[in-house]
Amino acid sequence: MNELVSSVIHQIEQVVIGKKTQVKLAIACIFAKGHLLIEDLPGMGKTTLAHTLASTLNLSYQRVQFTSDLLPSDVIGVSIFDTQTQSFKLHKGPIFNQLVLADEINRASPKTQSALLEAMEESRVSIDGSTYQLPEPFFVIATQNPLFHSGTYSLPESQLDRFMMRLSLGFPSIEAEKKILTNAFGAIDFRTLKAFITPEQLIEIQKQVQHIYISDAVLDYVVALLQQSRGGEYDVNPLSPRAGKALISAAKAWAFIEGRDHLLPDDIQAVFVAVCQHRLNPVFDMSLSNINDASQRIINAVDAISPSLT
Amino acid sequence: MDDTIEIAAKKQQVQWSLAKNTQFLLMITLALNCLLLILELSSWLIAFIVISVLWQSCIYFKVISQPNKLIKMLVSISGLILLALSAKGLGLLNSMVHLLVFSYLLKPLEIHAQKDFYIQVLLGIFVLVTSLVFIQSLYFMLLILLVLVTNFMLLMSAFKQTESYKTLAKQVSKTLVKSLPLALILFIGFPKIAPFWQMPSAKNAEVGLSDEVKVGDIANLALSNKLAFRVEFEQAPPNYQQMYWRTLVLEDFDGSKWYQQKKNHRSWQRQPKREEAELSLISGLSTLPTVSYQIIAEPSYQKWLFALNVMTDASSEQQKLNKNVNLTLSAEKILNSVTSYQVTSALTNQVNTPLSSEVRSRNLAVSVTNNQQLVAEGKRLRELYSDDLNLVNAVLSRFNQQNYHYTLNPPLLSNNNLAEFYFDTKAGFCEHYASSFTYLMRSAGIPARMVLGYMGGEYNERGNYFSIYQRDAHAWSEVWIKGLGWQRIDPTAAVSPERVERGFSQSLQQEQSLLSSDFLSSFNTSLWFSQLRYMLEAIDYQWTKWVVGYSINDQINVIKHIYLFFAEYKSFLATLSLLLIFLVVIFIVLRIKHKKSQHSQTALLLYQLMSLATKVGVVKNRSMTIDQFALKFIEKKPTFKLAIVRFVDGYKKLQYQALSSEEKKKELTNLKHLYQQLRQQIKHEI
Numbered sequence: 001m002n003e004l005v006s007s008v009i010h011q012i013e014q015v016v017i018g019k020k021t022q023v024k025l026a027i028a029c030i031f032a033k034g035h036l037l038i039e040d041l042p043g044m045g046k047t048t049l050a051h052t053l054a055s056t057l058n059l060s061y062q063r064v065q066f067t068s069d070l071l072p073s074d075v076i077g078v079s080i081f082d083t084q085t086q087s088f089k090l091h092k093g094p095i096f097n098q099l100v101l102a103d104e105i106n107r108a109s110p111k112t113q114s115a116l117l118e119a120m121e122e123s124r125v126s127i128d129g130s131t132y133q134l135p136e137p138f139f140v141i142a143t144q145n146p147l148f149h150s151g152t153y154s155l156p157e158s159q160l161d162r163f164m165m166r167l168s169l170g171f172p173s174i175e176a177e178k179k180i181l182t183n184a185f186g187a188i189d190f191r192t193l194k195a196f197i198t199p200e201q202l203i204e205i206q207k208q209v210q211h212i213y214i215s216d217a218v219l220d221y222v223v224a225l226l227q228q229s230r231g232g233e234y235d236v237n238p239l240s241p242r243a244g245k246a247l248i249s250a251a252k253a254w255a256f257i258e259g260r261d262h263l264l265p266d267d268i269q270a271v272f273v274a275v276c277q278h279r280l281n282p283v284f285d286m287s288l289s290n291i292n293d294a295s296q297r298i299i300n301a302v303d304a305i306s307p308s309l310t
Numbered sequence: 311m312d313d314t315i316e317i318a319a320k321k322q323q324v325q326w327s328l329a330k331n332t333q334f335l336l337m338i339t340l341a342l343n344c345l346l347l348i349l350e351l352s353s354w355l356i357a358f359i360v361i362s363v364l365w366q367s368c369i370y371f372k373v374i375s376q377p378n379k380l381i382k383m384l385v386s387i388s389g390l391i392l393l394a395l396s397a398k399g400l401g402l403l404n405s406m407v408h409l410l411v412f413s414y415l416l417k418p419l420e421i422h423a424q425k426d427f428y429i430q431v432l433l434g435i436f437v438l439v440t441s442l443v444f445i446q447s448l449y450f451m452l453l454i455l456l457v458l459v460t461n462f463m464l465l466m467s468a469f470k471q472t473e474s475y476k477t478l479a480k481q482v483s484k485t486l487v488k489s490l491p492l493a494l495i496l497f498i499g500f501p502k503i504a505p506f507w508q509m510p511s512a513k514n515a516e517v518g519l520s521d522e523v524k525v526g527d528i529a530n531l532a533l534s535n536k537l538a539f540r541v542e543f544e545q546a547p548p549n550y551q552q553m554y555w556r557t558l559v560l561e562d563f564d565g566s567k568w569y570q571q572k573k574n575h576r577s578w579q580r581q582p583k584r585e586e587a588e589l590s591l592i593s594g595l596s597t598l599p600t601v602s603y604q605i606i607a608e609p610s611y612q613k614w615l616f617a618l619n620v621m622t623d624a625s626s627e628q629q630k631l632n633k634n635v636n637l638t639l640s641a642e643k644i645l646n647s648v649t650s651y652q653v654t655s656a657l658t659n660q661v662n663t664p665l666s667s668e669v670r671s672r673n674l675a676v677s678v679t680n681n682q683q684l685v686a687e688g689k690r691l692r693e694l695y696s697d698d699l700n701l702v703n704a705v706l707s708r709f710n711q712q713n714y715h716y717t718l719n720p721p722l723l724s725n726n727n728l729a730e731f732y733f734d735t736k737a738g739f740c741e742h743y744a745s746s747f748t749y750l751m752r753s754a755g756i757p758a759r760m761v762l763g764y765m766g767g768e769y770n771e772r773g774n775y776f777s778i779y780q781r782d783a784h785a786w787s788e789v790w791i792k793g794l795g796w797q798r799i800d801p802t803a804a805v806s807p808e809r810v811e812r813g814f815s816q817s818l819q820q821e822q823s824l825l826s827s828d829f830l831s832s833f834n835t836s837l838w839f840s841q842l843r844y845m846l847e848a849i850d851y852q853w854t855k856w857v858v859g860y861s862i863n864d865q866i867n868v869i870k871h872i873y874l875f876f877a878e879y880k881s882f883l884a885t886l887s888l889l890l891i892f893l894v895v896i897f898i899v900l901r902i903k904h905k906k907s908q909h910s911q912t913a914l915l916l917y918q919l920m921s922l923a924t925k926v927g928v929v930k931n932r933s934m935t936i937d938q939f940a941l942k943f944i945e946k947k948p949t950f951k952l953a954i955v956r957f958v959d960g961y962k963k964l965q966y967q968a969l970s971s972e973e974k975k976k977e978l979t980n981l982k983h984l985y986q987q988l989r990q991q992i993k994h995e996i
Contacts, residue, residue, distance in 0.1 A: 213968040262967045265935040304935040306913050 002259045005205075008056050008196050009257075015052045015193070016045055018176025022167050024257055025274050026053060026141075030202075031209050031253035034164025034246060035120050035140040037105075037278065044169045046143040050101040051190050053141065057202060058195030059098035060135070066108035072115035075102075076125045090127060095119050098135050098199060105142040106152045116140065117159045137202050157237065157279075164246045165271070166278035205256070212252040213262040217307075221265045222247060224307035225272065228298045229280060236280040236294045243279045250275050265304045272299055328421065328468070331475070335464040336418060336430070337366050342457045343434050344411060346441040346450075352400065354392050355408055362415045382419055389416070407440055424468075431465045446648070448853035449846075459483060499869065502862045519557060519614075519762050519783055522569045523741060534780035538764060539607040539616055540851055542775040548601055548618070550766055552657050554786065554798065555616040555778060557763035559636040561672055563752075565680035568745060568760045588635075589622055591663045592795070598656035606650040606855055615639040616764060616778075618655040619798065626651030627863030636759075637661065648859045662795030665757060673757035673790065681749060683729035688753020698756050698791045705750060706804040709743065712736065716743075716806045743801035744785040757790035761798075773848030911978060912964045915985050919957070922992050936961055953991055957984045 005027070012023045026049060029036045038046045047063075054061035064075060077093035094100060095116065102116055119125050120140050124133045142163065145152055160166075172180060197205075222244055230238040251267040258267070273295045280294045328336070344351075344359045351359075368374045377385075389412050397405040414433045421427050438457055441450075462482040463475070470478065547553075560568035589595060598620070605616060615631065617624065617639045624631050628649050630642040641649065665673075676685055695701040708714075713736055720738040723730050728746040731738055744760055751758035765784035767776030786800040876883060920930050920939075928943045940958040944951045960981040964974065 213966075215966045215968070217965045264937070264962065264966055266937055269933070269935065300931075300933045303932045305916060305930070305939070 004196055004201070005257055011056050011193060011196065012049070012052050016049045016169075017179050018172045019045070019049075019169055022169055023049070024254070025165060025167055025271065028250055028253035028257055028271065029165045029274075030057065030137075030139055031205055031256060032164060032246075032249040033137070033206055034250060035142070035162060037142050037144060037160070037163040037166045038169065039144045039146065039166055039278075040169050042145060044171070046169065047101065047103060049169070050099075050141040050143065052193065054099040054101070055190045055193040056195065057099070057197050057199075059137070059139070059199060059202075061099045061101070062094040062097040063101040063103055064094045065103045066105050066112065068107055068109060070108045070112045072112050075112060075116050076119060077127055079128045088128070090132075092132075095125060096132070096134060098137055099139045099141065102140055102142040104145055106144045106155060108153070110153055110156075113153070113155060113159065116142075117162050120162050137199060137206065160278050161240070161242065163278065164250055165274040167274055209249070209253045209256045212255050212260075214248060214252070215262065218263045218265055218268065221268060221302070221304060221307045224302045225268070225298055228302050229276075234280070234294045234297060239276060239279055243276060247272065247275045269299055269304065328427065332464065332467040333370050335460065335467050335475075337363060337370060339434055339457070339460050339464050340366070340415070340418065342460060343414070343438045346438065346454065346457060347407065347411060347444075350404060350407060350441075350444055351411065352396055352408070354396070355411060358389065358412070358415060362418075366418055377419060382416070386416055403443070407443075410437060410440065427468060428465075431461065434464070435461050446854075446858050448850050448857075451853075459486065462486070497860070498865065502860070502865055519612075522567050523560060523760070523762060523785070536780045537608050538610070538778050538780050538782070539605050540775050540777050540854075541603050541605050541767060542773075543601060543603045545601060547769075547776065548657050552618065552659070553766050553776075554619060554659075554761075554784070554800075555764040555767075556619055556621075556638055556761055557614050557616050558761070559634075559638055559788075560760040560762060561636075563675070563677055563745075563749065563760075565677035588663075589620075592620065593662045595620065595622070595656055598658050600654055600656050602652065602654045604650060604652050606648060606851075606859060607645060609647050609649075610645050613640045613642075613644055615641055615645075615649075615651065617653045618657065620656045620658055620661050621653055622656050623654040624651060627867075628859075628861045648854055650855065650859050659798040660794050660796060662793075665790050670757050670790075673759050674752050674755065676749065676752050681727060681729045684732060684746065684749055685753040687729075687732070688750050688755075691750070692754045698789070699794075701754055701756065702751070702789060702791075702797075702799060705747060706799070706801060709747075709801055709804040714738075714743075714805050716740075716802065740802040741785040743805060744787050747799065747801040748787045748789075751787070751789050759788050761786050761788055770844050770848050770851070772844055773851045775848075775851060777847060777851075910965075912961060912981065915981060916961055919985060919988065922989060925996055926992060936965075947995070950988070950991060953984070953988045957981065957988055960984055 009020070009023055009027060012027075013020060016023055026036055026038075030053070038049065040046055051061075051063075064070075073093065075093050076095050077091050079088040079090050081087075082089040100116075105113060105116070119134060123138055124131055126132075144155070171177075225247075226239045226241075226244050229236060247268065248263075250271040251263055254267045254270050255261075255263050260267075276298075277295045280298075341359070341363050348356060348359075365374075369376060393405060393408055393412065396408070400408060410433075414430075414437050417426070417430045417433060421430060435458070438454060438461060442454065459479060459482050462485070463478045466478050466482055467473070470481075473481075558570060560570055562569040562571060600622070601618070603618075607615060615624075615638075620637055621633065621639055624633060624639050626641075626649060629645075629651075631651060632640045632642065634640060639651075639653070691701055691704060695704055715737050716739070717737050718739060720731075720742060721735045723735065728742075728749055731742050732746045732750070748758040748760050762783070762785050764778045764782045765786075766782055767778040769776055784802070786798060786802065788796045788798055791797050916936070923930070923939075923943060926947060928939075928946050930939050930942075934942070936958055940954050943954050960977060963969065964977050964981060969977065
């Protein structure tokens, strides 16, 4: 199983160059059954990452480009009257895929956004009074442009909370950028990517991740981190228990990727910024040099070995 | 603490540079620290302060880049040249202050490492407190405290780069408040040893009396609102008419100026000063009412002190006091700080002492070159009145009845001619009257001398003390009359009695407001303003009395009192402290128990290891996990690699993995074993 995971990571890294941590976090998010929000400037490889993930994990995939005139029915589907059968026939929307890429989610109107987000939360949709179960596994990867870009509707805090992680790819290093520039004439052909994992295997992995052991010491650490965010010292939104759950799930997936059957505080630290930053400080502002600052400060303030000392 | 280490470590990795808000604070504190010294700095340095603040803000806003070596060199050399040129006029202390400020201004241009930054901050604090050499009032001290907060904010911002200014200020104030008890203990208890070197005096020309007076000198003082000294009476204060603060006795006159001792009288220049006043010679001293009071004198950069007639006893804890033969007081050393002293006086306006022939001839000497008319007038009066007292009264009634008047702006006298004043202009200030009267008395053969001092004082109800300002400076005469001794005569009182009765301050203020009926003077006299002023002055008085004037002797007294207090309530305090110790012990025991119950044995083992590790220089940051800690340890001490890795693995197993209780037991003994091994190894290393 572990070899499988490392080959998945390896393949994605060939496409998304020089972003090993982000790739690992994205995979951890999927293993933890979480939805992923990728937030960055245009042209940083958000869509490439999502696309590569879908191909590598062998999931049915559809991309929805969000625009300001996109309607909820464009996302979830609509019933149309069929004159031949004299009945309503459901035309399923792109959401009935295992992996949905909601590109530039914050360009759509809040109504459309919430239709998608509702589906994410419930794993099912209702169209004209009937409820339809979404496929298993089901993921949403949403990308978002920074808020200061024109034509954006910011996602409210309650909806940001639906995403397990928020990642920001950031600029590549000089080496990586050279590599990108030399081999990226024309788009990558995603069909050439090898599918490593079947959906059944993915569900199996998700189950295994759930069973990773979390000791009292690590639990104490998580609680201490949550408490720390609630002290009012950091000028942020305090972390909710749901954030704590997401934190533990993501850390478990991380531990799984690392090949361990138990959690370490290191796992918590590894995913903490990705899981908590958008809950602490929803406004994503590239112009601030210290975007990840609040979560980093919370980590710095809590003793990782004996959390009760702080 | 952990944060500091981590940030410091981070700093060493990357090129060291200051954070944006630290840079900003650096500029602000630079400007503020220099601002408080601005009164003492010469114009070229003030100009340079402005230039360098502008310069640094240009660098801050990236308008220009850091200057290169050549520019820095040129600026520092030109500054040093300017300093050398102005050093002579500035005096030693001021030129040193200039040098300090100048280097403080240049240092920000070469902050390359953390060390430089610390130097800059420390230098700033030193510059800031240097301003206390010049001004010591309470309000200024509060201002300094405020600026001190920004200085500490600057220091703190280097460690907590992301905090806002508000949180920084909050944290600094919190720390300052916490340090208050320690500061108090140090203030009360730390020996206030006098400096081993003589502090160069800050000011040479100070507003105040001087020991040679020519007509017109005091008139200059009359407009000065500067405080001279403050007096607190132990009993009821004496009448206003008796509050003649004798300061200097001038016995020599050269035709235009009065001197304490004329330069050419070397033969008896030194000796009388050394001589103690002989109180036993004064007859009738024991029958006089006595009054005791404490005087707190502002630094005058002179030696003389103030007392009421007849000063019988005086002592100070700060200085040795000399009781001079002419019944004035002086200090052993120049007063360059606030000095307080205790005086007991027998209130009288006449001192019945015998007059030695030497002193008699000195007090009869008249200048031969000047004021011949006055000499003739003296002789004429002598012929008219055989009795000394009658003669004195005759002159006083002439002052009173003829067209003499009292003014701050008398007509100019040619060559300080007293006769011109006496016969023609008839308008003058207290010295005109005192000196012409004294001169006239001498001409008539009555021993007479000029006395300089202060008259009256302003009563502060809130603080129950009198403030005497430079504008209260006064001059009067003393004549020696057979059978009565030295008799105080205030000719000014004869001219305008109400002035002496009400005090100078008030009458002068009236005259001033007549001269210039501006807004400020009406403001000055308004009731609420004077109330406020009295209150503020009362606070300042207490501050000066207890904090600025706190000397080593006060210190000894306080400690003695504390000791006595302890001695008195020995048994009570002993029980109290025993009880306290008992409570503290219980508290500590409970805490340890609590800690032990909270942490498993595994955690305690790690805790012990960490305290061992600090001894070999490996400190755990708060956010470090066990693996990160191990990595740091190995990086610092590669020889421990195997032992550390084995210990950490054991620890991780126990702490983070799911184990059965049997496995746990086994692992724990194993871990203990590993810990002992590690301990041995580390101990060996140390």
